[in-house]
Amino acid sequence: MSALPSSGVLDGGVHRLQLRVYFEDTDTAAIVYHAKYLHFLERGRTEFLRVAGIDHAAAVREGLGAYAVTQMDCRWLRPARLDDVLLVETRLISVRAAACRIDQAIIRDGTPIFTANLTAAFLDPAGRPRRQPRDWLALYHSLIPQDA
Amino acid sequence: MSALPSSGVLDGGVHRLQLRVYFEDTDTAAIVYHAKYLHFLERGRTEFLRVAGIDHAAAVREGLGAYAVTQMDCRWLRPARLDDVLLVETRLISVRAAACRIDQAIIRDGTPIFTANLTAAFLDPAGRPRRQPRDWLALYHSLIPQDA
């Protein structure tokens, strides 16, 4: 049996996940297609939640609610290429009742090649803002240095 | 023979392209996957260039250079769903030697559901900023109301 897919590591409020660039991620300019970085960020946030002990998929499945990105400021700094190993860093910046502010970066060999800050809103199945579960909020505050 | 795929219409400096949401664009939350809007925007910019008479694919193929998004601020306002018809609006805001500033919106039934402003830099094959061709610059200025 091969190794389980990595869920990355959450350490000191920073989650780190490594991933590989495949053909599917690249485009005819021989670099990673610009929108794929947002896919990579979403993998990072998903694994952040998993490692933190939050079952987002169950929340979606049971109709409790789902996180949706409502705002993102992105900077593409350098291109990534086929076969690169990229590190996705995710950190919570602040938490409100129905949304989180998150900083993310994609790093190759120690150099950031893409950065983003974003708002993830918790929405009910009808798409309205919903208060995040109380225990999630407590957990999030424990992961923000200045809140802890 | 069916109709050619639409390249949209460029009118008064605003390019408009309509497109359809397919299964491939949606996710398990029954809405369009957030990063797909960036794909839609890129189709809009590509058709803007085509309608304006600029052959971006040839520039890439011949090693002249290629546009790359270096910065984008995005707002997701409302979700789109399977089968929606979406209108991608693209307008040039300003032009510098090696980059363009662009505003884009995705509109459904007259209501914006996603907006973005971005910088598209012209890069040589090594990824360094390159001056945009002189005739492209002249064309761009003719498409910006305050420059024209």
Place this chain on the structure above:
Amino acid sequence: MSALPSSGVLDGGVHRLQLRVYFEDTDTAAIVYHAKYLHFLERGRTEFLRVAGIDHAAAVREGLGAYAVTQMDCRWLRPARLDDVLLVETRLISVRAAACRIDQAIIRDGTPIFTANLTAAFLDPAGRPRRQPRDWLALYHSLIPQDA
């Protein structure tokens, strides 16, 4: 306003839809990523249903059922590239209670570059085969030369 996105044309049992290759469809080998042809085929089948008067999205939304591909044999004959205009041809080959057999081809300048034959099964929300609606079956038979 720009033209509505084309839904293609259904003529003599053959549906034809044209589409454009964008950056998002290509990979670092400077050709269309092989799996994207399956995305293009799905757009063709979706527009075939729309033009035939079948509202697949409503069937999915209302829990009636959804088509799922259960089998596909594919041949990649020639590569497609950025900016190519591709024609997706779709024709029904045979119909059973809970499934359709379909032939599809992707054609560039009159030359097939990809062909596939496939089975699309109609499944209930639990994933079990479900009889296709009676009026859909009647319609399908009218679209198959030897059944009509």
Place this chain on the structure above:
Amino acid sequence: MSALPSSGVLDGGVHRLQLRVYFEDTDTAAIVYHAKYLHFLERGRTEFLRVAGIDHAAAVREGLGAYAVTQMDCRWLRPARLDDVLLVETRLISVRAAACRIDQAIIRDGTPIFTANLTAAFLDPAGRPRRQPRDWLALYHSLIPQDA
């Protein structure tokens, strides 16, 4: 630092790679979008080559040649869903001068949910069949039980 992304394990001629289903892989029917399985298979073949010691990315980059799928027969047996861990199994079936025959399966909890057999042709940059490097052929034969 988090763990490196897994390249899977090659054992007795069978390569095994585990991966996670993310939002990006699903569609509005709440299952993995059918074409995404082909993406997963490509990750499996890429890691098979890496673990076997073949640098496919370098071959592409240096213009030596690239593998292209020319034929694939696929069977979708059961749907996968958000957060599933999937095992991609890859095995070489036979080798000719310019192509390999490969069997692949995607397995969840011991049950195959998707199977495919395919031909991967080695092509020069112009898209013509090219003889695979001699040392690659020798390696491949060592990985096929009846050839070894």
